[in-house]
Amino acid sequence: MSSTGHATHKEPVAVVGIGQTKHVAARKDVSIAGLVREAAQRALEDAQLTWADIDAVVIGKAPDFFEGVMMPELYLADALGAVGKPMLRVHTAGSVGGSTALVASNLVASRVHKTVLTLAFEKQSESNAMWGLSLPIPFTQPLLAGAGGFFAPHVRAYMRRTGAPDHVGSLVAYKDRRNALKNPYAHLHEHGITLEKVQSSPMLWDPVRYSETCPSSDGACAMILTDRAGAARSPQPPAWMHGGAMRSEPTMFAGKDFVSPQAGKDCAADVYRQAGIGDPRREIDAVEMYVPFSWYEPMWLENLGFADEGGGWKLTESGVTELDGDLPVNMSGGVLSTNPIGASGMIRFAEAALQVRGQAGEHQVDGARKVLGHAYGGGSQFFSMWLVGAQPPTS
Amino acid sequence: MPEVLKAPLVVEFPFTRSLGPVQSAFLTGLRERTVLGVKTTDGKVMVPPVEYDPVTADELRDLVEVEPTGTVTTWAWNPEPRRGQPLDAPFAWVLVKLDGADTGLLHALDAPGPDAVTTGMRVRVRWAAERTGAITDIACFEPYEGAAAEAEPAAHDGQFDDAVSGIVAEARLDYVYSPGRAQTAYINALADRRTVGERCPSCRKVYVPPRGACPTCGVATTDRVEVGPAGTVTTFCIVNVKAKNLDIELPYVYAHIALDGADLALHGRIAGIPYDQVRMGLRVEPVWTEGGRYPDHYRPTGEPDADYDTYKELV
Ligand SMILES: [Zn+2]
Numbered sequence: 001m002s003s004t005g006h007a008t009h010k011e012p013v014a015v016v017g018i019g020q021t022k023h024v025a026a027r028k029d030v031s032i033a034g035l036v037r038e039a040a041q042r043a044l045e046d047a048q049l050t051w052a053d054i055d056a057v058v059i060g061k062a063p064d065f066f067e068g069v070m071m072p073e074l075y076l077a078d079a080l081g082a083v084g085k086p087m088l089r090v091h092t093a094g095s096v097g098g099s100t101a102l103v104a105s106n107l108v109a110s111r112v113h114k115t116v117l118t119l120a121f122e123k124q125s126e127s128n129a130m131w132g133l134s135l136p137i138p139f140t141q142p143l144l145a146g147a148g149g150f151f152a153p154h155v156r157a158y159m160r161r162t163g164a165p166d167h168v169g170s171l172v173a174y175k176d177r178r179n180a181l182k183n184p185y186a187h188l189h190e191h192g193i194t195l196e197k198v199q200s201s202p203m204l205w206d207p208v209r210y211s212e213t214c215p216s217s218d219g220a221c222a223m224i225l226t227d228r229a230g231a232a233r234s235p236q237p238p239a240w241m242h243g244g245a246m247r248s249e250p251t252m253f254a255g256k257d258f259v260s261p262q263a264g265k266d267c268a269a270d271v272y273r274q275a276g277i278g279d280p281r282r283e284i285d286a287v288e289m290y291v292p293f294s295w296y297e298p299m300w301l302e303n304l305g306f307a308d309e310g311g312g313w314k315l316t317e318s319g320v321t322e323l324d325g326d327l328p329v330n331m332s333g334g335v336l337s338t339n340p341i342g343a344s345g346m347i348r349f350a351e352a353a354l355q356v357r358g359q360a361g362e363h364q365v366d367g368a369r370k371v372l373g374h375a376y377g378g379g380s381q382f383f384s385m386w387l388v389g390a391q392p393p394t395s
Numbered sequence: 396m397p398e399v400l401k402a403p404l405v406v407e408f409p410f411t412r413s414l415g416p417v418q419s420a421f422l423t424g425l426r427e428r429t430v431l432g433v434k435t436t437d438g439k440v441m442v443p444p445v446e447y448d449p450v451t452a453d454e455l456r457d458l459v460e461v462e463p464t465g466t467v468t469t470w471a472w473n474p475e476p477r478r479g480q481p482l483d484a485p486f487a488w489v490l491v492k493l494d495g496a497d498t499g500l501l502h503a504l505d506a507p508g509p510d511a512v513t514t515g516m517r518v519r520v521r522w523a524a525e526r527t528g529a530i531t532d533i534a535c536f537e538p539y540e541g542a543a544a545e546a547e548p549a550a551h552d553g554q555f556d557d558a559v560s561g562i563v564a565e566a567r568l569d570y571v572y573s574p575g576r577a578q579t580a581y582i583n584a585l586a587d588r589r590t591v592g593e594r595c596p597s598c599r600k601v602y603v604p605p606r607g608a609c610p611t612c613g614v615a616t617t618d619r620v621e622v623g624p625a626g627t628v629t630t631f632c633i634v635n636v637k638a639k640n641l642d643i644e645l646p647y648v649y650a651h652i653a654l655d656g657a658d659l660a661l662h663g664r665i666a667g668i669p670y671d672q673v674r675m676g677l678r679v680e681p682v683w684t685e686g687g688r689y690p691d692h693y694r695p696t697g698e699p700d701a702d703y704d705t706y707k708e709l710v
Contacts, residue, residue, distance in 0.1 A: 026413075027413065028413045028561060029413065029415070029560075030413060030415045031413055031414055031415030031418060031446065033415065034415040034416075034446060037446070037447065037454075051451075051452040065406075065408075067410060068408060068410035068564065069410075077449075078445060078446075078447040078448065078452065079447045079452075080452075081447075083449050083450065083452070123413070125411070125413075126410055126411050126412060126413070130639070131408060131639075132408075135404075136404070137404065137572065138400075138402035138404055138572050138574070139400060139402065139582050140574075141662070141688075142641070143638070143662070144634070144638070144641065144643070144649045144662060144663070144664050145632065145634045145638055145649040146634075146636055146638045146639070148632075149632060149638070149649050152632030153630040153631055153632050153649070153650070153651050154630070155632075156630050156631065156632060157629075157630040157675075157710045160630070160675055160703075160710075161710075202635065202636075203633075203635055204634075204635055204636045205633070205634055205649075206632055206634075206635065206646075207632070208632070250610040250611070252610070252659065253609075253610040253611050253659070254598070254600035254601075254602065254611065254658035255600070255611070255658070255708065258710070259710070
């Protein structure tokens, strides 16, 4: 199969509208409907479209237990102008924001619909995600550690495998929190953040420190995806999708590599094949990736092919992933600064699109032409990624 | 085949709901014995009110006050009320179109039996004695002899003193949980302080605990294999933060342990060694306490550490 074999049959997909809420710990002033409406309305305004211009709605969020509303998409149809239109819910744990956008993109690429609203949200303040993830299943040994206890042993395994020095995790957190200061929508705005403050924050699950963990947020993110004709009418420069893929693997199986899961490698390889990317480190200008604990930046850099095994932490340590570095990572401040779980994947995808549209404001990477958006979830069970460009795909 | 284990599983949580402006006005209104609806773009009155127009998607904010009396548009008899339902005695679920409204409100009707309920019957709100700003401020509906009011519902600004902005929505699910055949055998063996997994007939990997099928090959696993009791710490973290419902002195070590013969690490706590001396490759064995279903923790065996190459595939 040639690298462009399928692409000629697909309708090119453009992002012409992006909207998100100001992410905060608790949006007590709005219902869930009001929260998603705010993001969707901003995406419509960005695209200068109305509800009547939308042909279908694809929505995603993390497990229902996170707010305790079973199938919330049913009650959100009127808030999202979906009455009388197809409405789909996508469900892939923490990666859901990414896979939701990809399902929406497939509807446009396959010419089922011309213009699709896609949206993802979480209102974490209405419940407790850790409770939702640790139900008291009879006969089962309880997890002996909190949220970070699941991730910290994998971080230690990465350090052992690659010889990464202790301070790399703090460097990532320091960078992401500074990037968040440039993003008005980010949840955490830690003015006066210093590397020393990160490094002196409490060690919660050694080797993971407090400042190296993500917050719990209320927020929503929406995008308007459309076809070539829709992009031609767009008042703002569109972002063009050059490749998108999802991969899954079991949460636990003999031979699973938690440090660099096979499904993540395969997913990235598929995206690069679709986009004609041979050398991601050289050909991709920036990456917005799902980093819930700071150490996942170097881990994913390797998993996504930006560095060989053991090379990820060296990119971080040498400043390559800084906002003004050669390969900026998590320009928005990342999950480390904003985490409405169900929306977190879509925020990554939206940031990639904002960058190639040149509309990322103070956290804009100069000359970003091709940017990767990445999401994962469910104990490294689901992966979803897309690569967007400033120019339409050539094939 | 021995019987599979079963046990009740109750999942419950007091979820909180931020109401937003429309639901806030509606529920606060109920507290004040006032039923509010919202006018849609085409002039219909919806009760309960919604925030967005179901036809045009417009934002709806024009509230009106409707009557506490109305007409049953359809109903279903509930012969055996369950936990948390509005009435303890048998009652009718009804959709009530309140006078002045164009849509039905779902609630309970207190009636002696199904013969006393008809579509088209007139009903009125029975207010709860104690009202907090919740749908339960309407205790239920009851039969009512008066005719429908003719007047148009009046506009209402939705403003009340001390408005309710959030509610607690208690949710509870009752299950009977069974871990299935494979895990039942695993749990029963643990009672004899033996750890028994199952081997995949295709890839030969030993799963502990067994799931009854190999997640990689998709085939049933049946061959029982006893593993351990000793094993190797493949990786770990030092826990410095108290986990909910766990009474373990901090700090402690939470580790992934590959029992000898298993192809998957399981999880456990390491003790019997200072926390800062635990390391990858440490050889450990289980320590049981009376009545414990699982080992209380694992302690060093005193053997030399395992070589990284012998367990790196299990990390
Ligand atoms: Zn197998």
